[in-house]
Amino acid sequence: xxxxxxxxxxxxxxxxxxxxxxxxxxxxxxxxxxxxxxxxxxxxxxxxxxxxxxxxxxxxxxxxxxxxxxxxxxxxxxxxxxxxxxxxxxxxxxxxxxxxxxxxxxxxxxxxxxxxxxxxxxxxxxxxxxxxxxxxxxxxxxxxxxxxxxxxxxxxxxxxxxxxxxxxxxxxxxxxxxxxxxxxxxxxxxxxxxxxxxxxxxxxxxxxxxxxxxxxxxxxxxxxxxxxxxxxxxxxxxxxxxxxxxxxxxxxxxxxxxxxxxxxxxxxxxxxxxxxxxxxx
Numbered sequence: 266x267x268x269x270x271x272x273x274x275x276x277x278x279x280x281x282x283x284x285x286x287x288x289x290x291x292x293x294x295x296x297x298x299x300x301x302x303x304x305x306x307x308x309x310x311x312x313x314x315x316x317x318x319x320x321x322x323x324x325x326x327x328x329x330x331x332x333x334x335x336x337x338x339x340x341x342x343x344x345x346x347x348x349x350x351x352x353x354x355x356x357x358x359x360x361x362x363x364x365x366x367x368x369x370x371x372x373x374x375x376x377x378x379x380x381x382x383x384x385x386x387x388x389x390x391x392x393x394x395x396x397x398x399x400x401x402x403x404x405x406x407x408x409x410x411x412x413x414x415x416x417x418x419x420x421x422x423x424x425x426x427x428x429x430x431x432x433x434x435x436x437x438x439x440x441x442x443x444x445x446x447x448x449x450x451x452x453x454x455x456x457x458x459x460x461x462x463x464x465x466x467x468x469x470x471x472x473x474x475x476x477x478x479x480x481x482x483x484x485x486x487x488x489x490x491x492x493x494x495x496x497x498x499x500x501x502x503x504x505x506x507x508x509x510x511x512x513x514x515x516x517x518x519x520x521x522x523x524x525x526x527x528x529x530x531x532x533x534x535x536x537x538x539x540x541x542x543x544x545x546x
Contacts, residue, residue, distance in 0.1 A: 268332055271339050272305050278345045285360050293373050297338075299496055300380045304331065308387050318486045319470030320387065327383055334376050334383075341365075341372050378500055385497040388490055389508035390468045392515040393460040395475075399514075400454060405442045410435070416461030423455055449510070456507035471515070478538060484528040487516050491523065 279301065282294035309331065310322045323331055345363055365373070397416065406412055411419065422436050437451075440458075444451040460468075474482040490497075490512060498509040522529040530538065 268335055271335050272301070272309070275335065275338050275342060276301055276305070278342050282345065282360075282363070284356075285363065289370060290363075290365060293370060293377065296377050296496075297373065297380075300377055300384065303384050303493060303496075304380050308384060317482060318489045319391070319467065319474075319482070321467040323383070323387065324465070327386070330379070331383060334379050337372065338376050341369050341376070381497055381500060382504070384493075385505065385508055387467065388493075389497065389512050390460045390464065391471045391486070392508075392511040393457050394464070394469070394472045395515045395518070396457055396511045397461045399447070400443055400457070403443050403446060405439060405446065409439050411439060416458050417463075419458050420462035423458065450506075452503055453507045453510060456503055457511065460507070460511075480528075480530065480538065483519065484523050487520065488523050488525055488528075491516060 279294045279298035307320045498505040
């Protein structure tokens with residue numbers, strides 16, 4: 266069975282299980298259906314992309330991870346046969362007979378978390394360059410010895426095993442000072458630096474759209490990502506918190522309102538755009 270066939274069967278199974286009487290199974294099925302649809306439609310290789318928002322297919326490495334998650338889900342759900350869709354009595358009987366062990370349900374939830382992480386990593390790091398720009402333009406950073414260092418250099422310092430070294434301690438103090446000034450957790454700033462050190466071309470979509478003053482593209486992307494923000498960052502781990510704050514900071518800096526076919530930029534961004542357009546002309 267091909268991965269596309271597996272995906273179709275898992276998707277049908279997830280929809281089928283949404284009517285299960287168990288709240289745990291019902292919740293897992295709904296979450297799986299939602300996140301699998303996002304991964305499959307926007308990032309799985311061979312499927313169509315959502316146009317004009319800059320989504321890219323999974324990298325080869327991430328596609329392999331995705332395929333392994335699909336295999337795990339196929340194994341966990343193999344006993345479920347989504348039948349009798351047109352016969353309510355038989356459908357209810359089949360559903361009531363389906364059970365999962367705690368180990369199996371934990372495995373399904375783990376797969377859902379992995380899928381969320383994969384999709385989040387494809388979409389939300391695109392907002393990190395904006396928040397890093399704010400970090401680099403803060404007064405403490407401008408007047409520090411680290412102002413000219415790349416994010417890769419800074420991440421290397423933070424990743425150094427020698428946590429008692431002078432350079433590490435000075436950088437850590439700087440991050441604490443900037444974090445306090447901006448009202449952000451220091452660990453989130455460190456996570457942004459890590460993202461900044463490993464940005465892929467797909468993560469520069471927003472930055473390029475800003476550079477070219479393509480505000481329509483920026484608004485479409487923000488609207489799309491905002492619609493799925495809760496699902497993608499609901500795990501509450503540090504990476505999710507960092508991605509969520511990068512996104513909400515960008516959204517609130519740029520837009521007073523952003524809807525599917527309408528947006529209003531903030532006065533600050535409006536003035537910046539006029540200056541940029543006038544300059545380009």
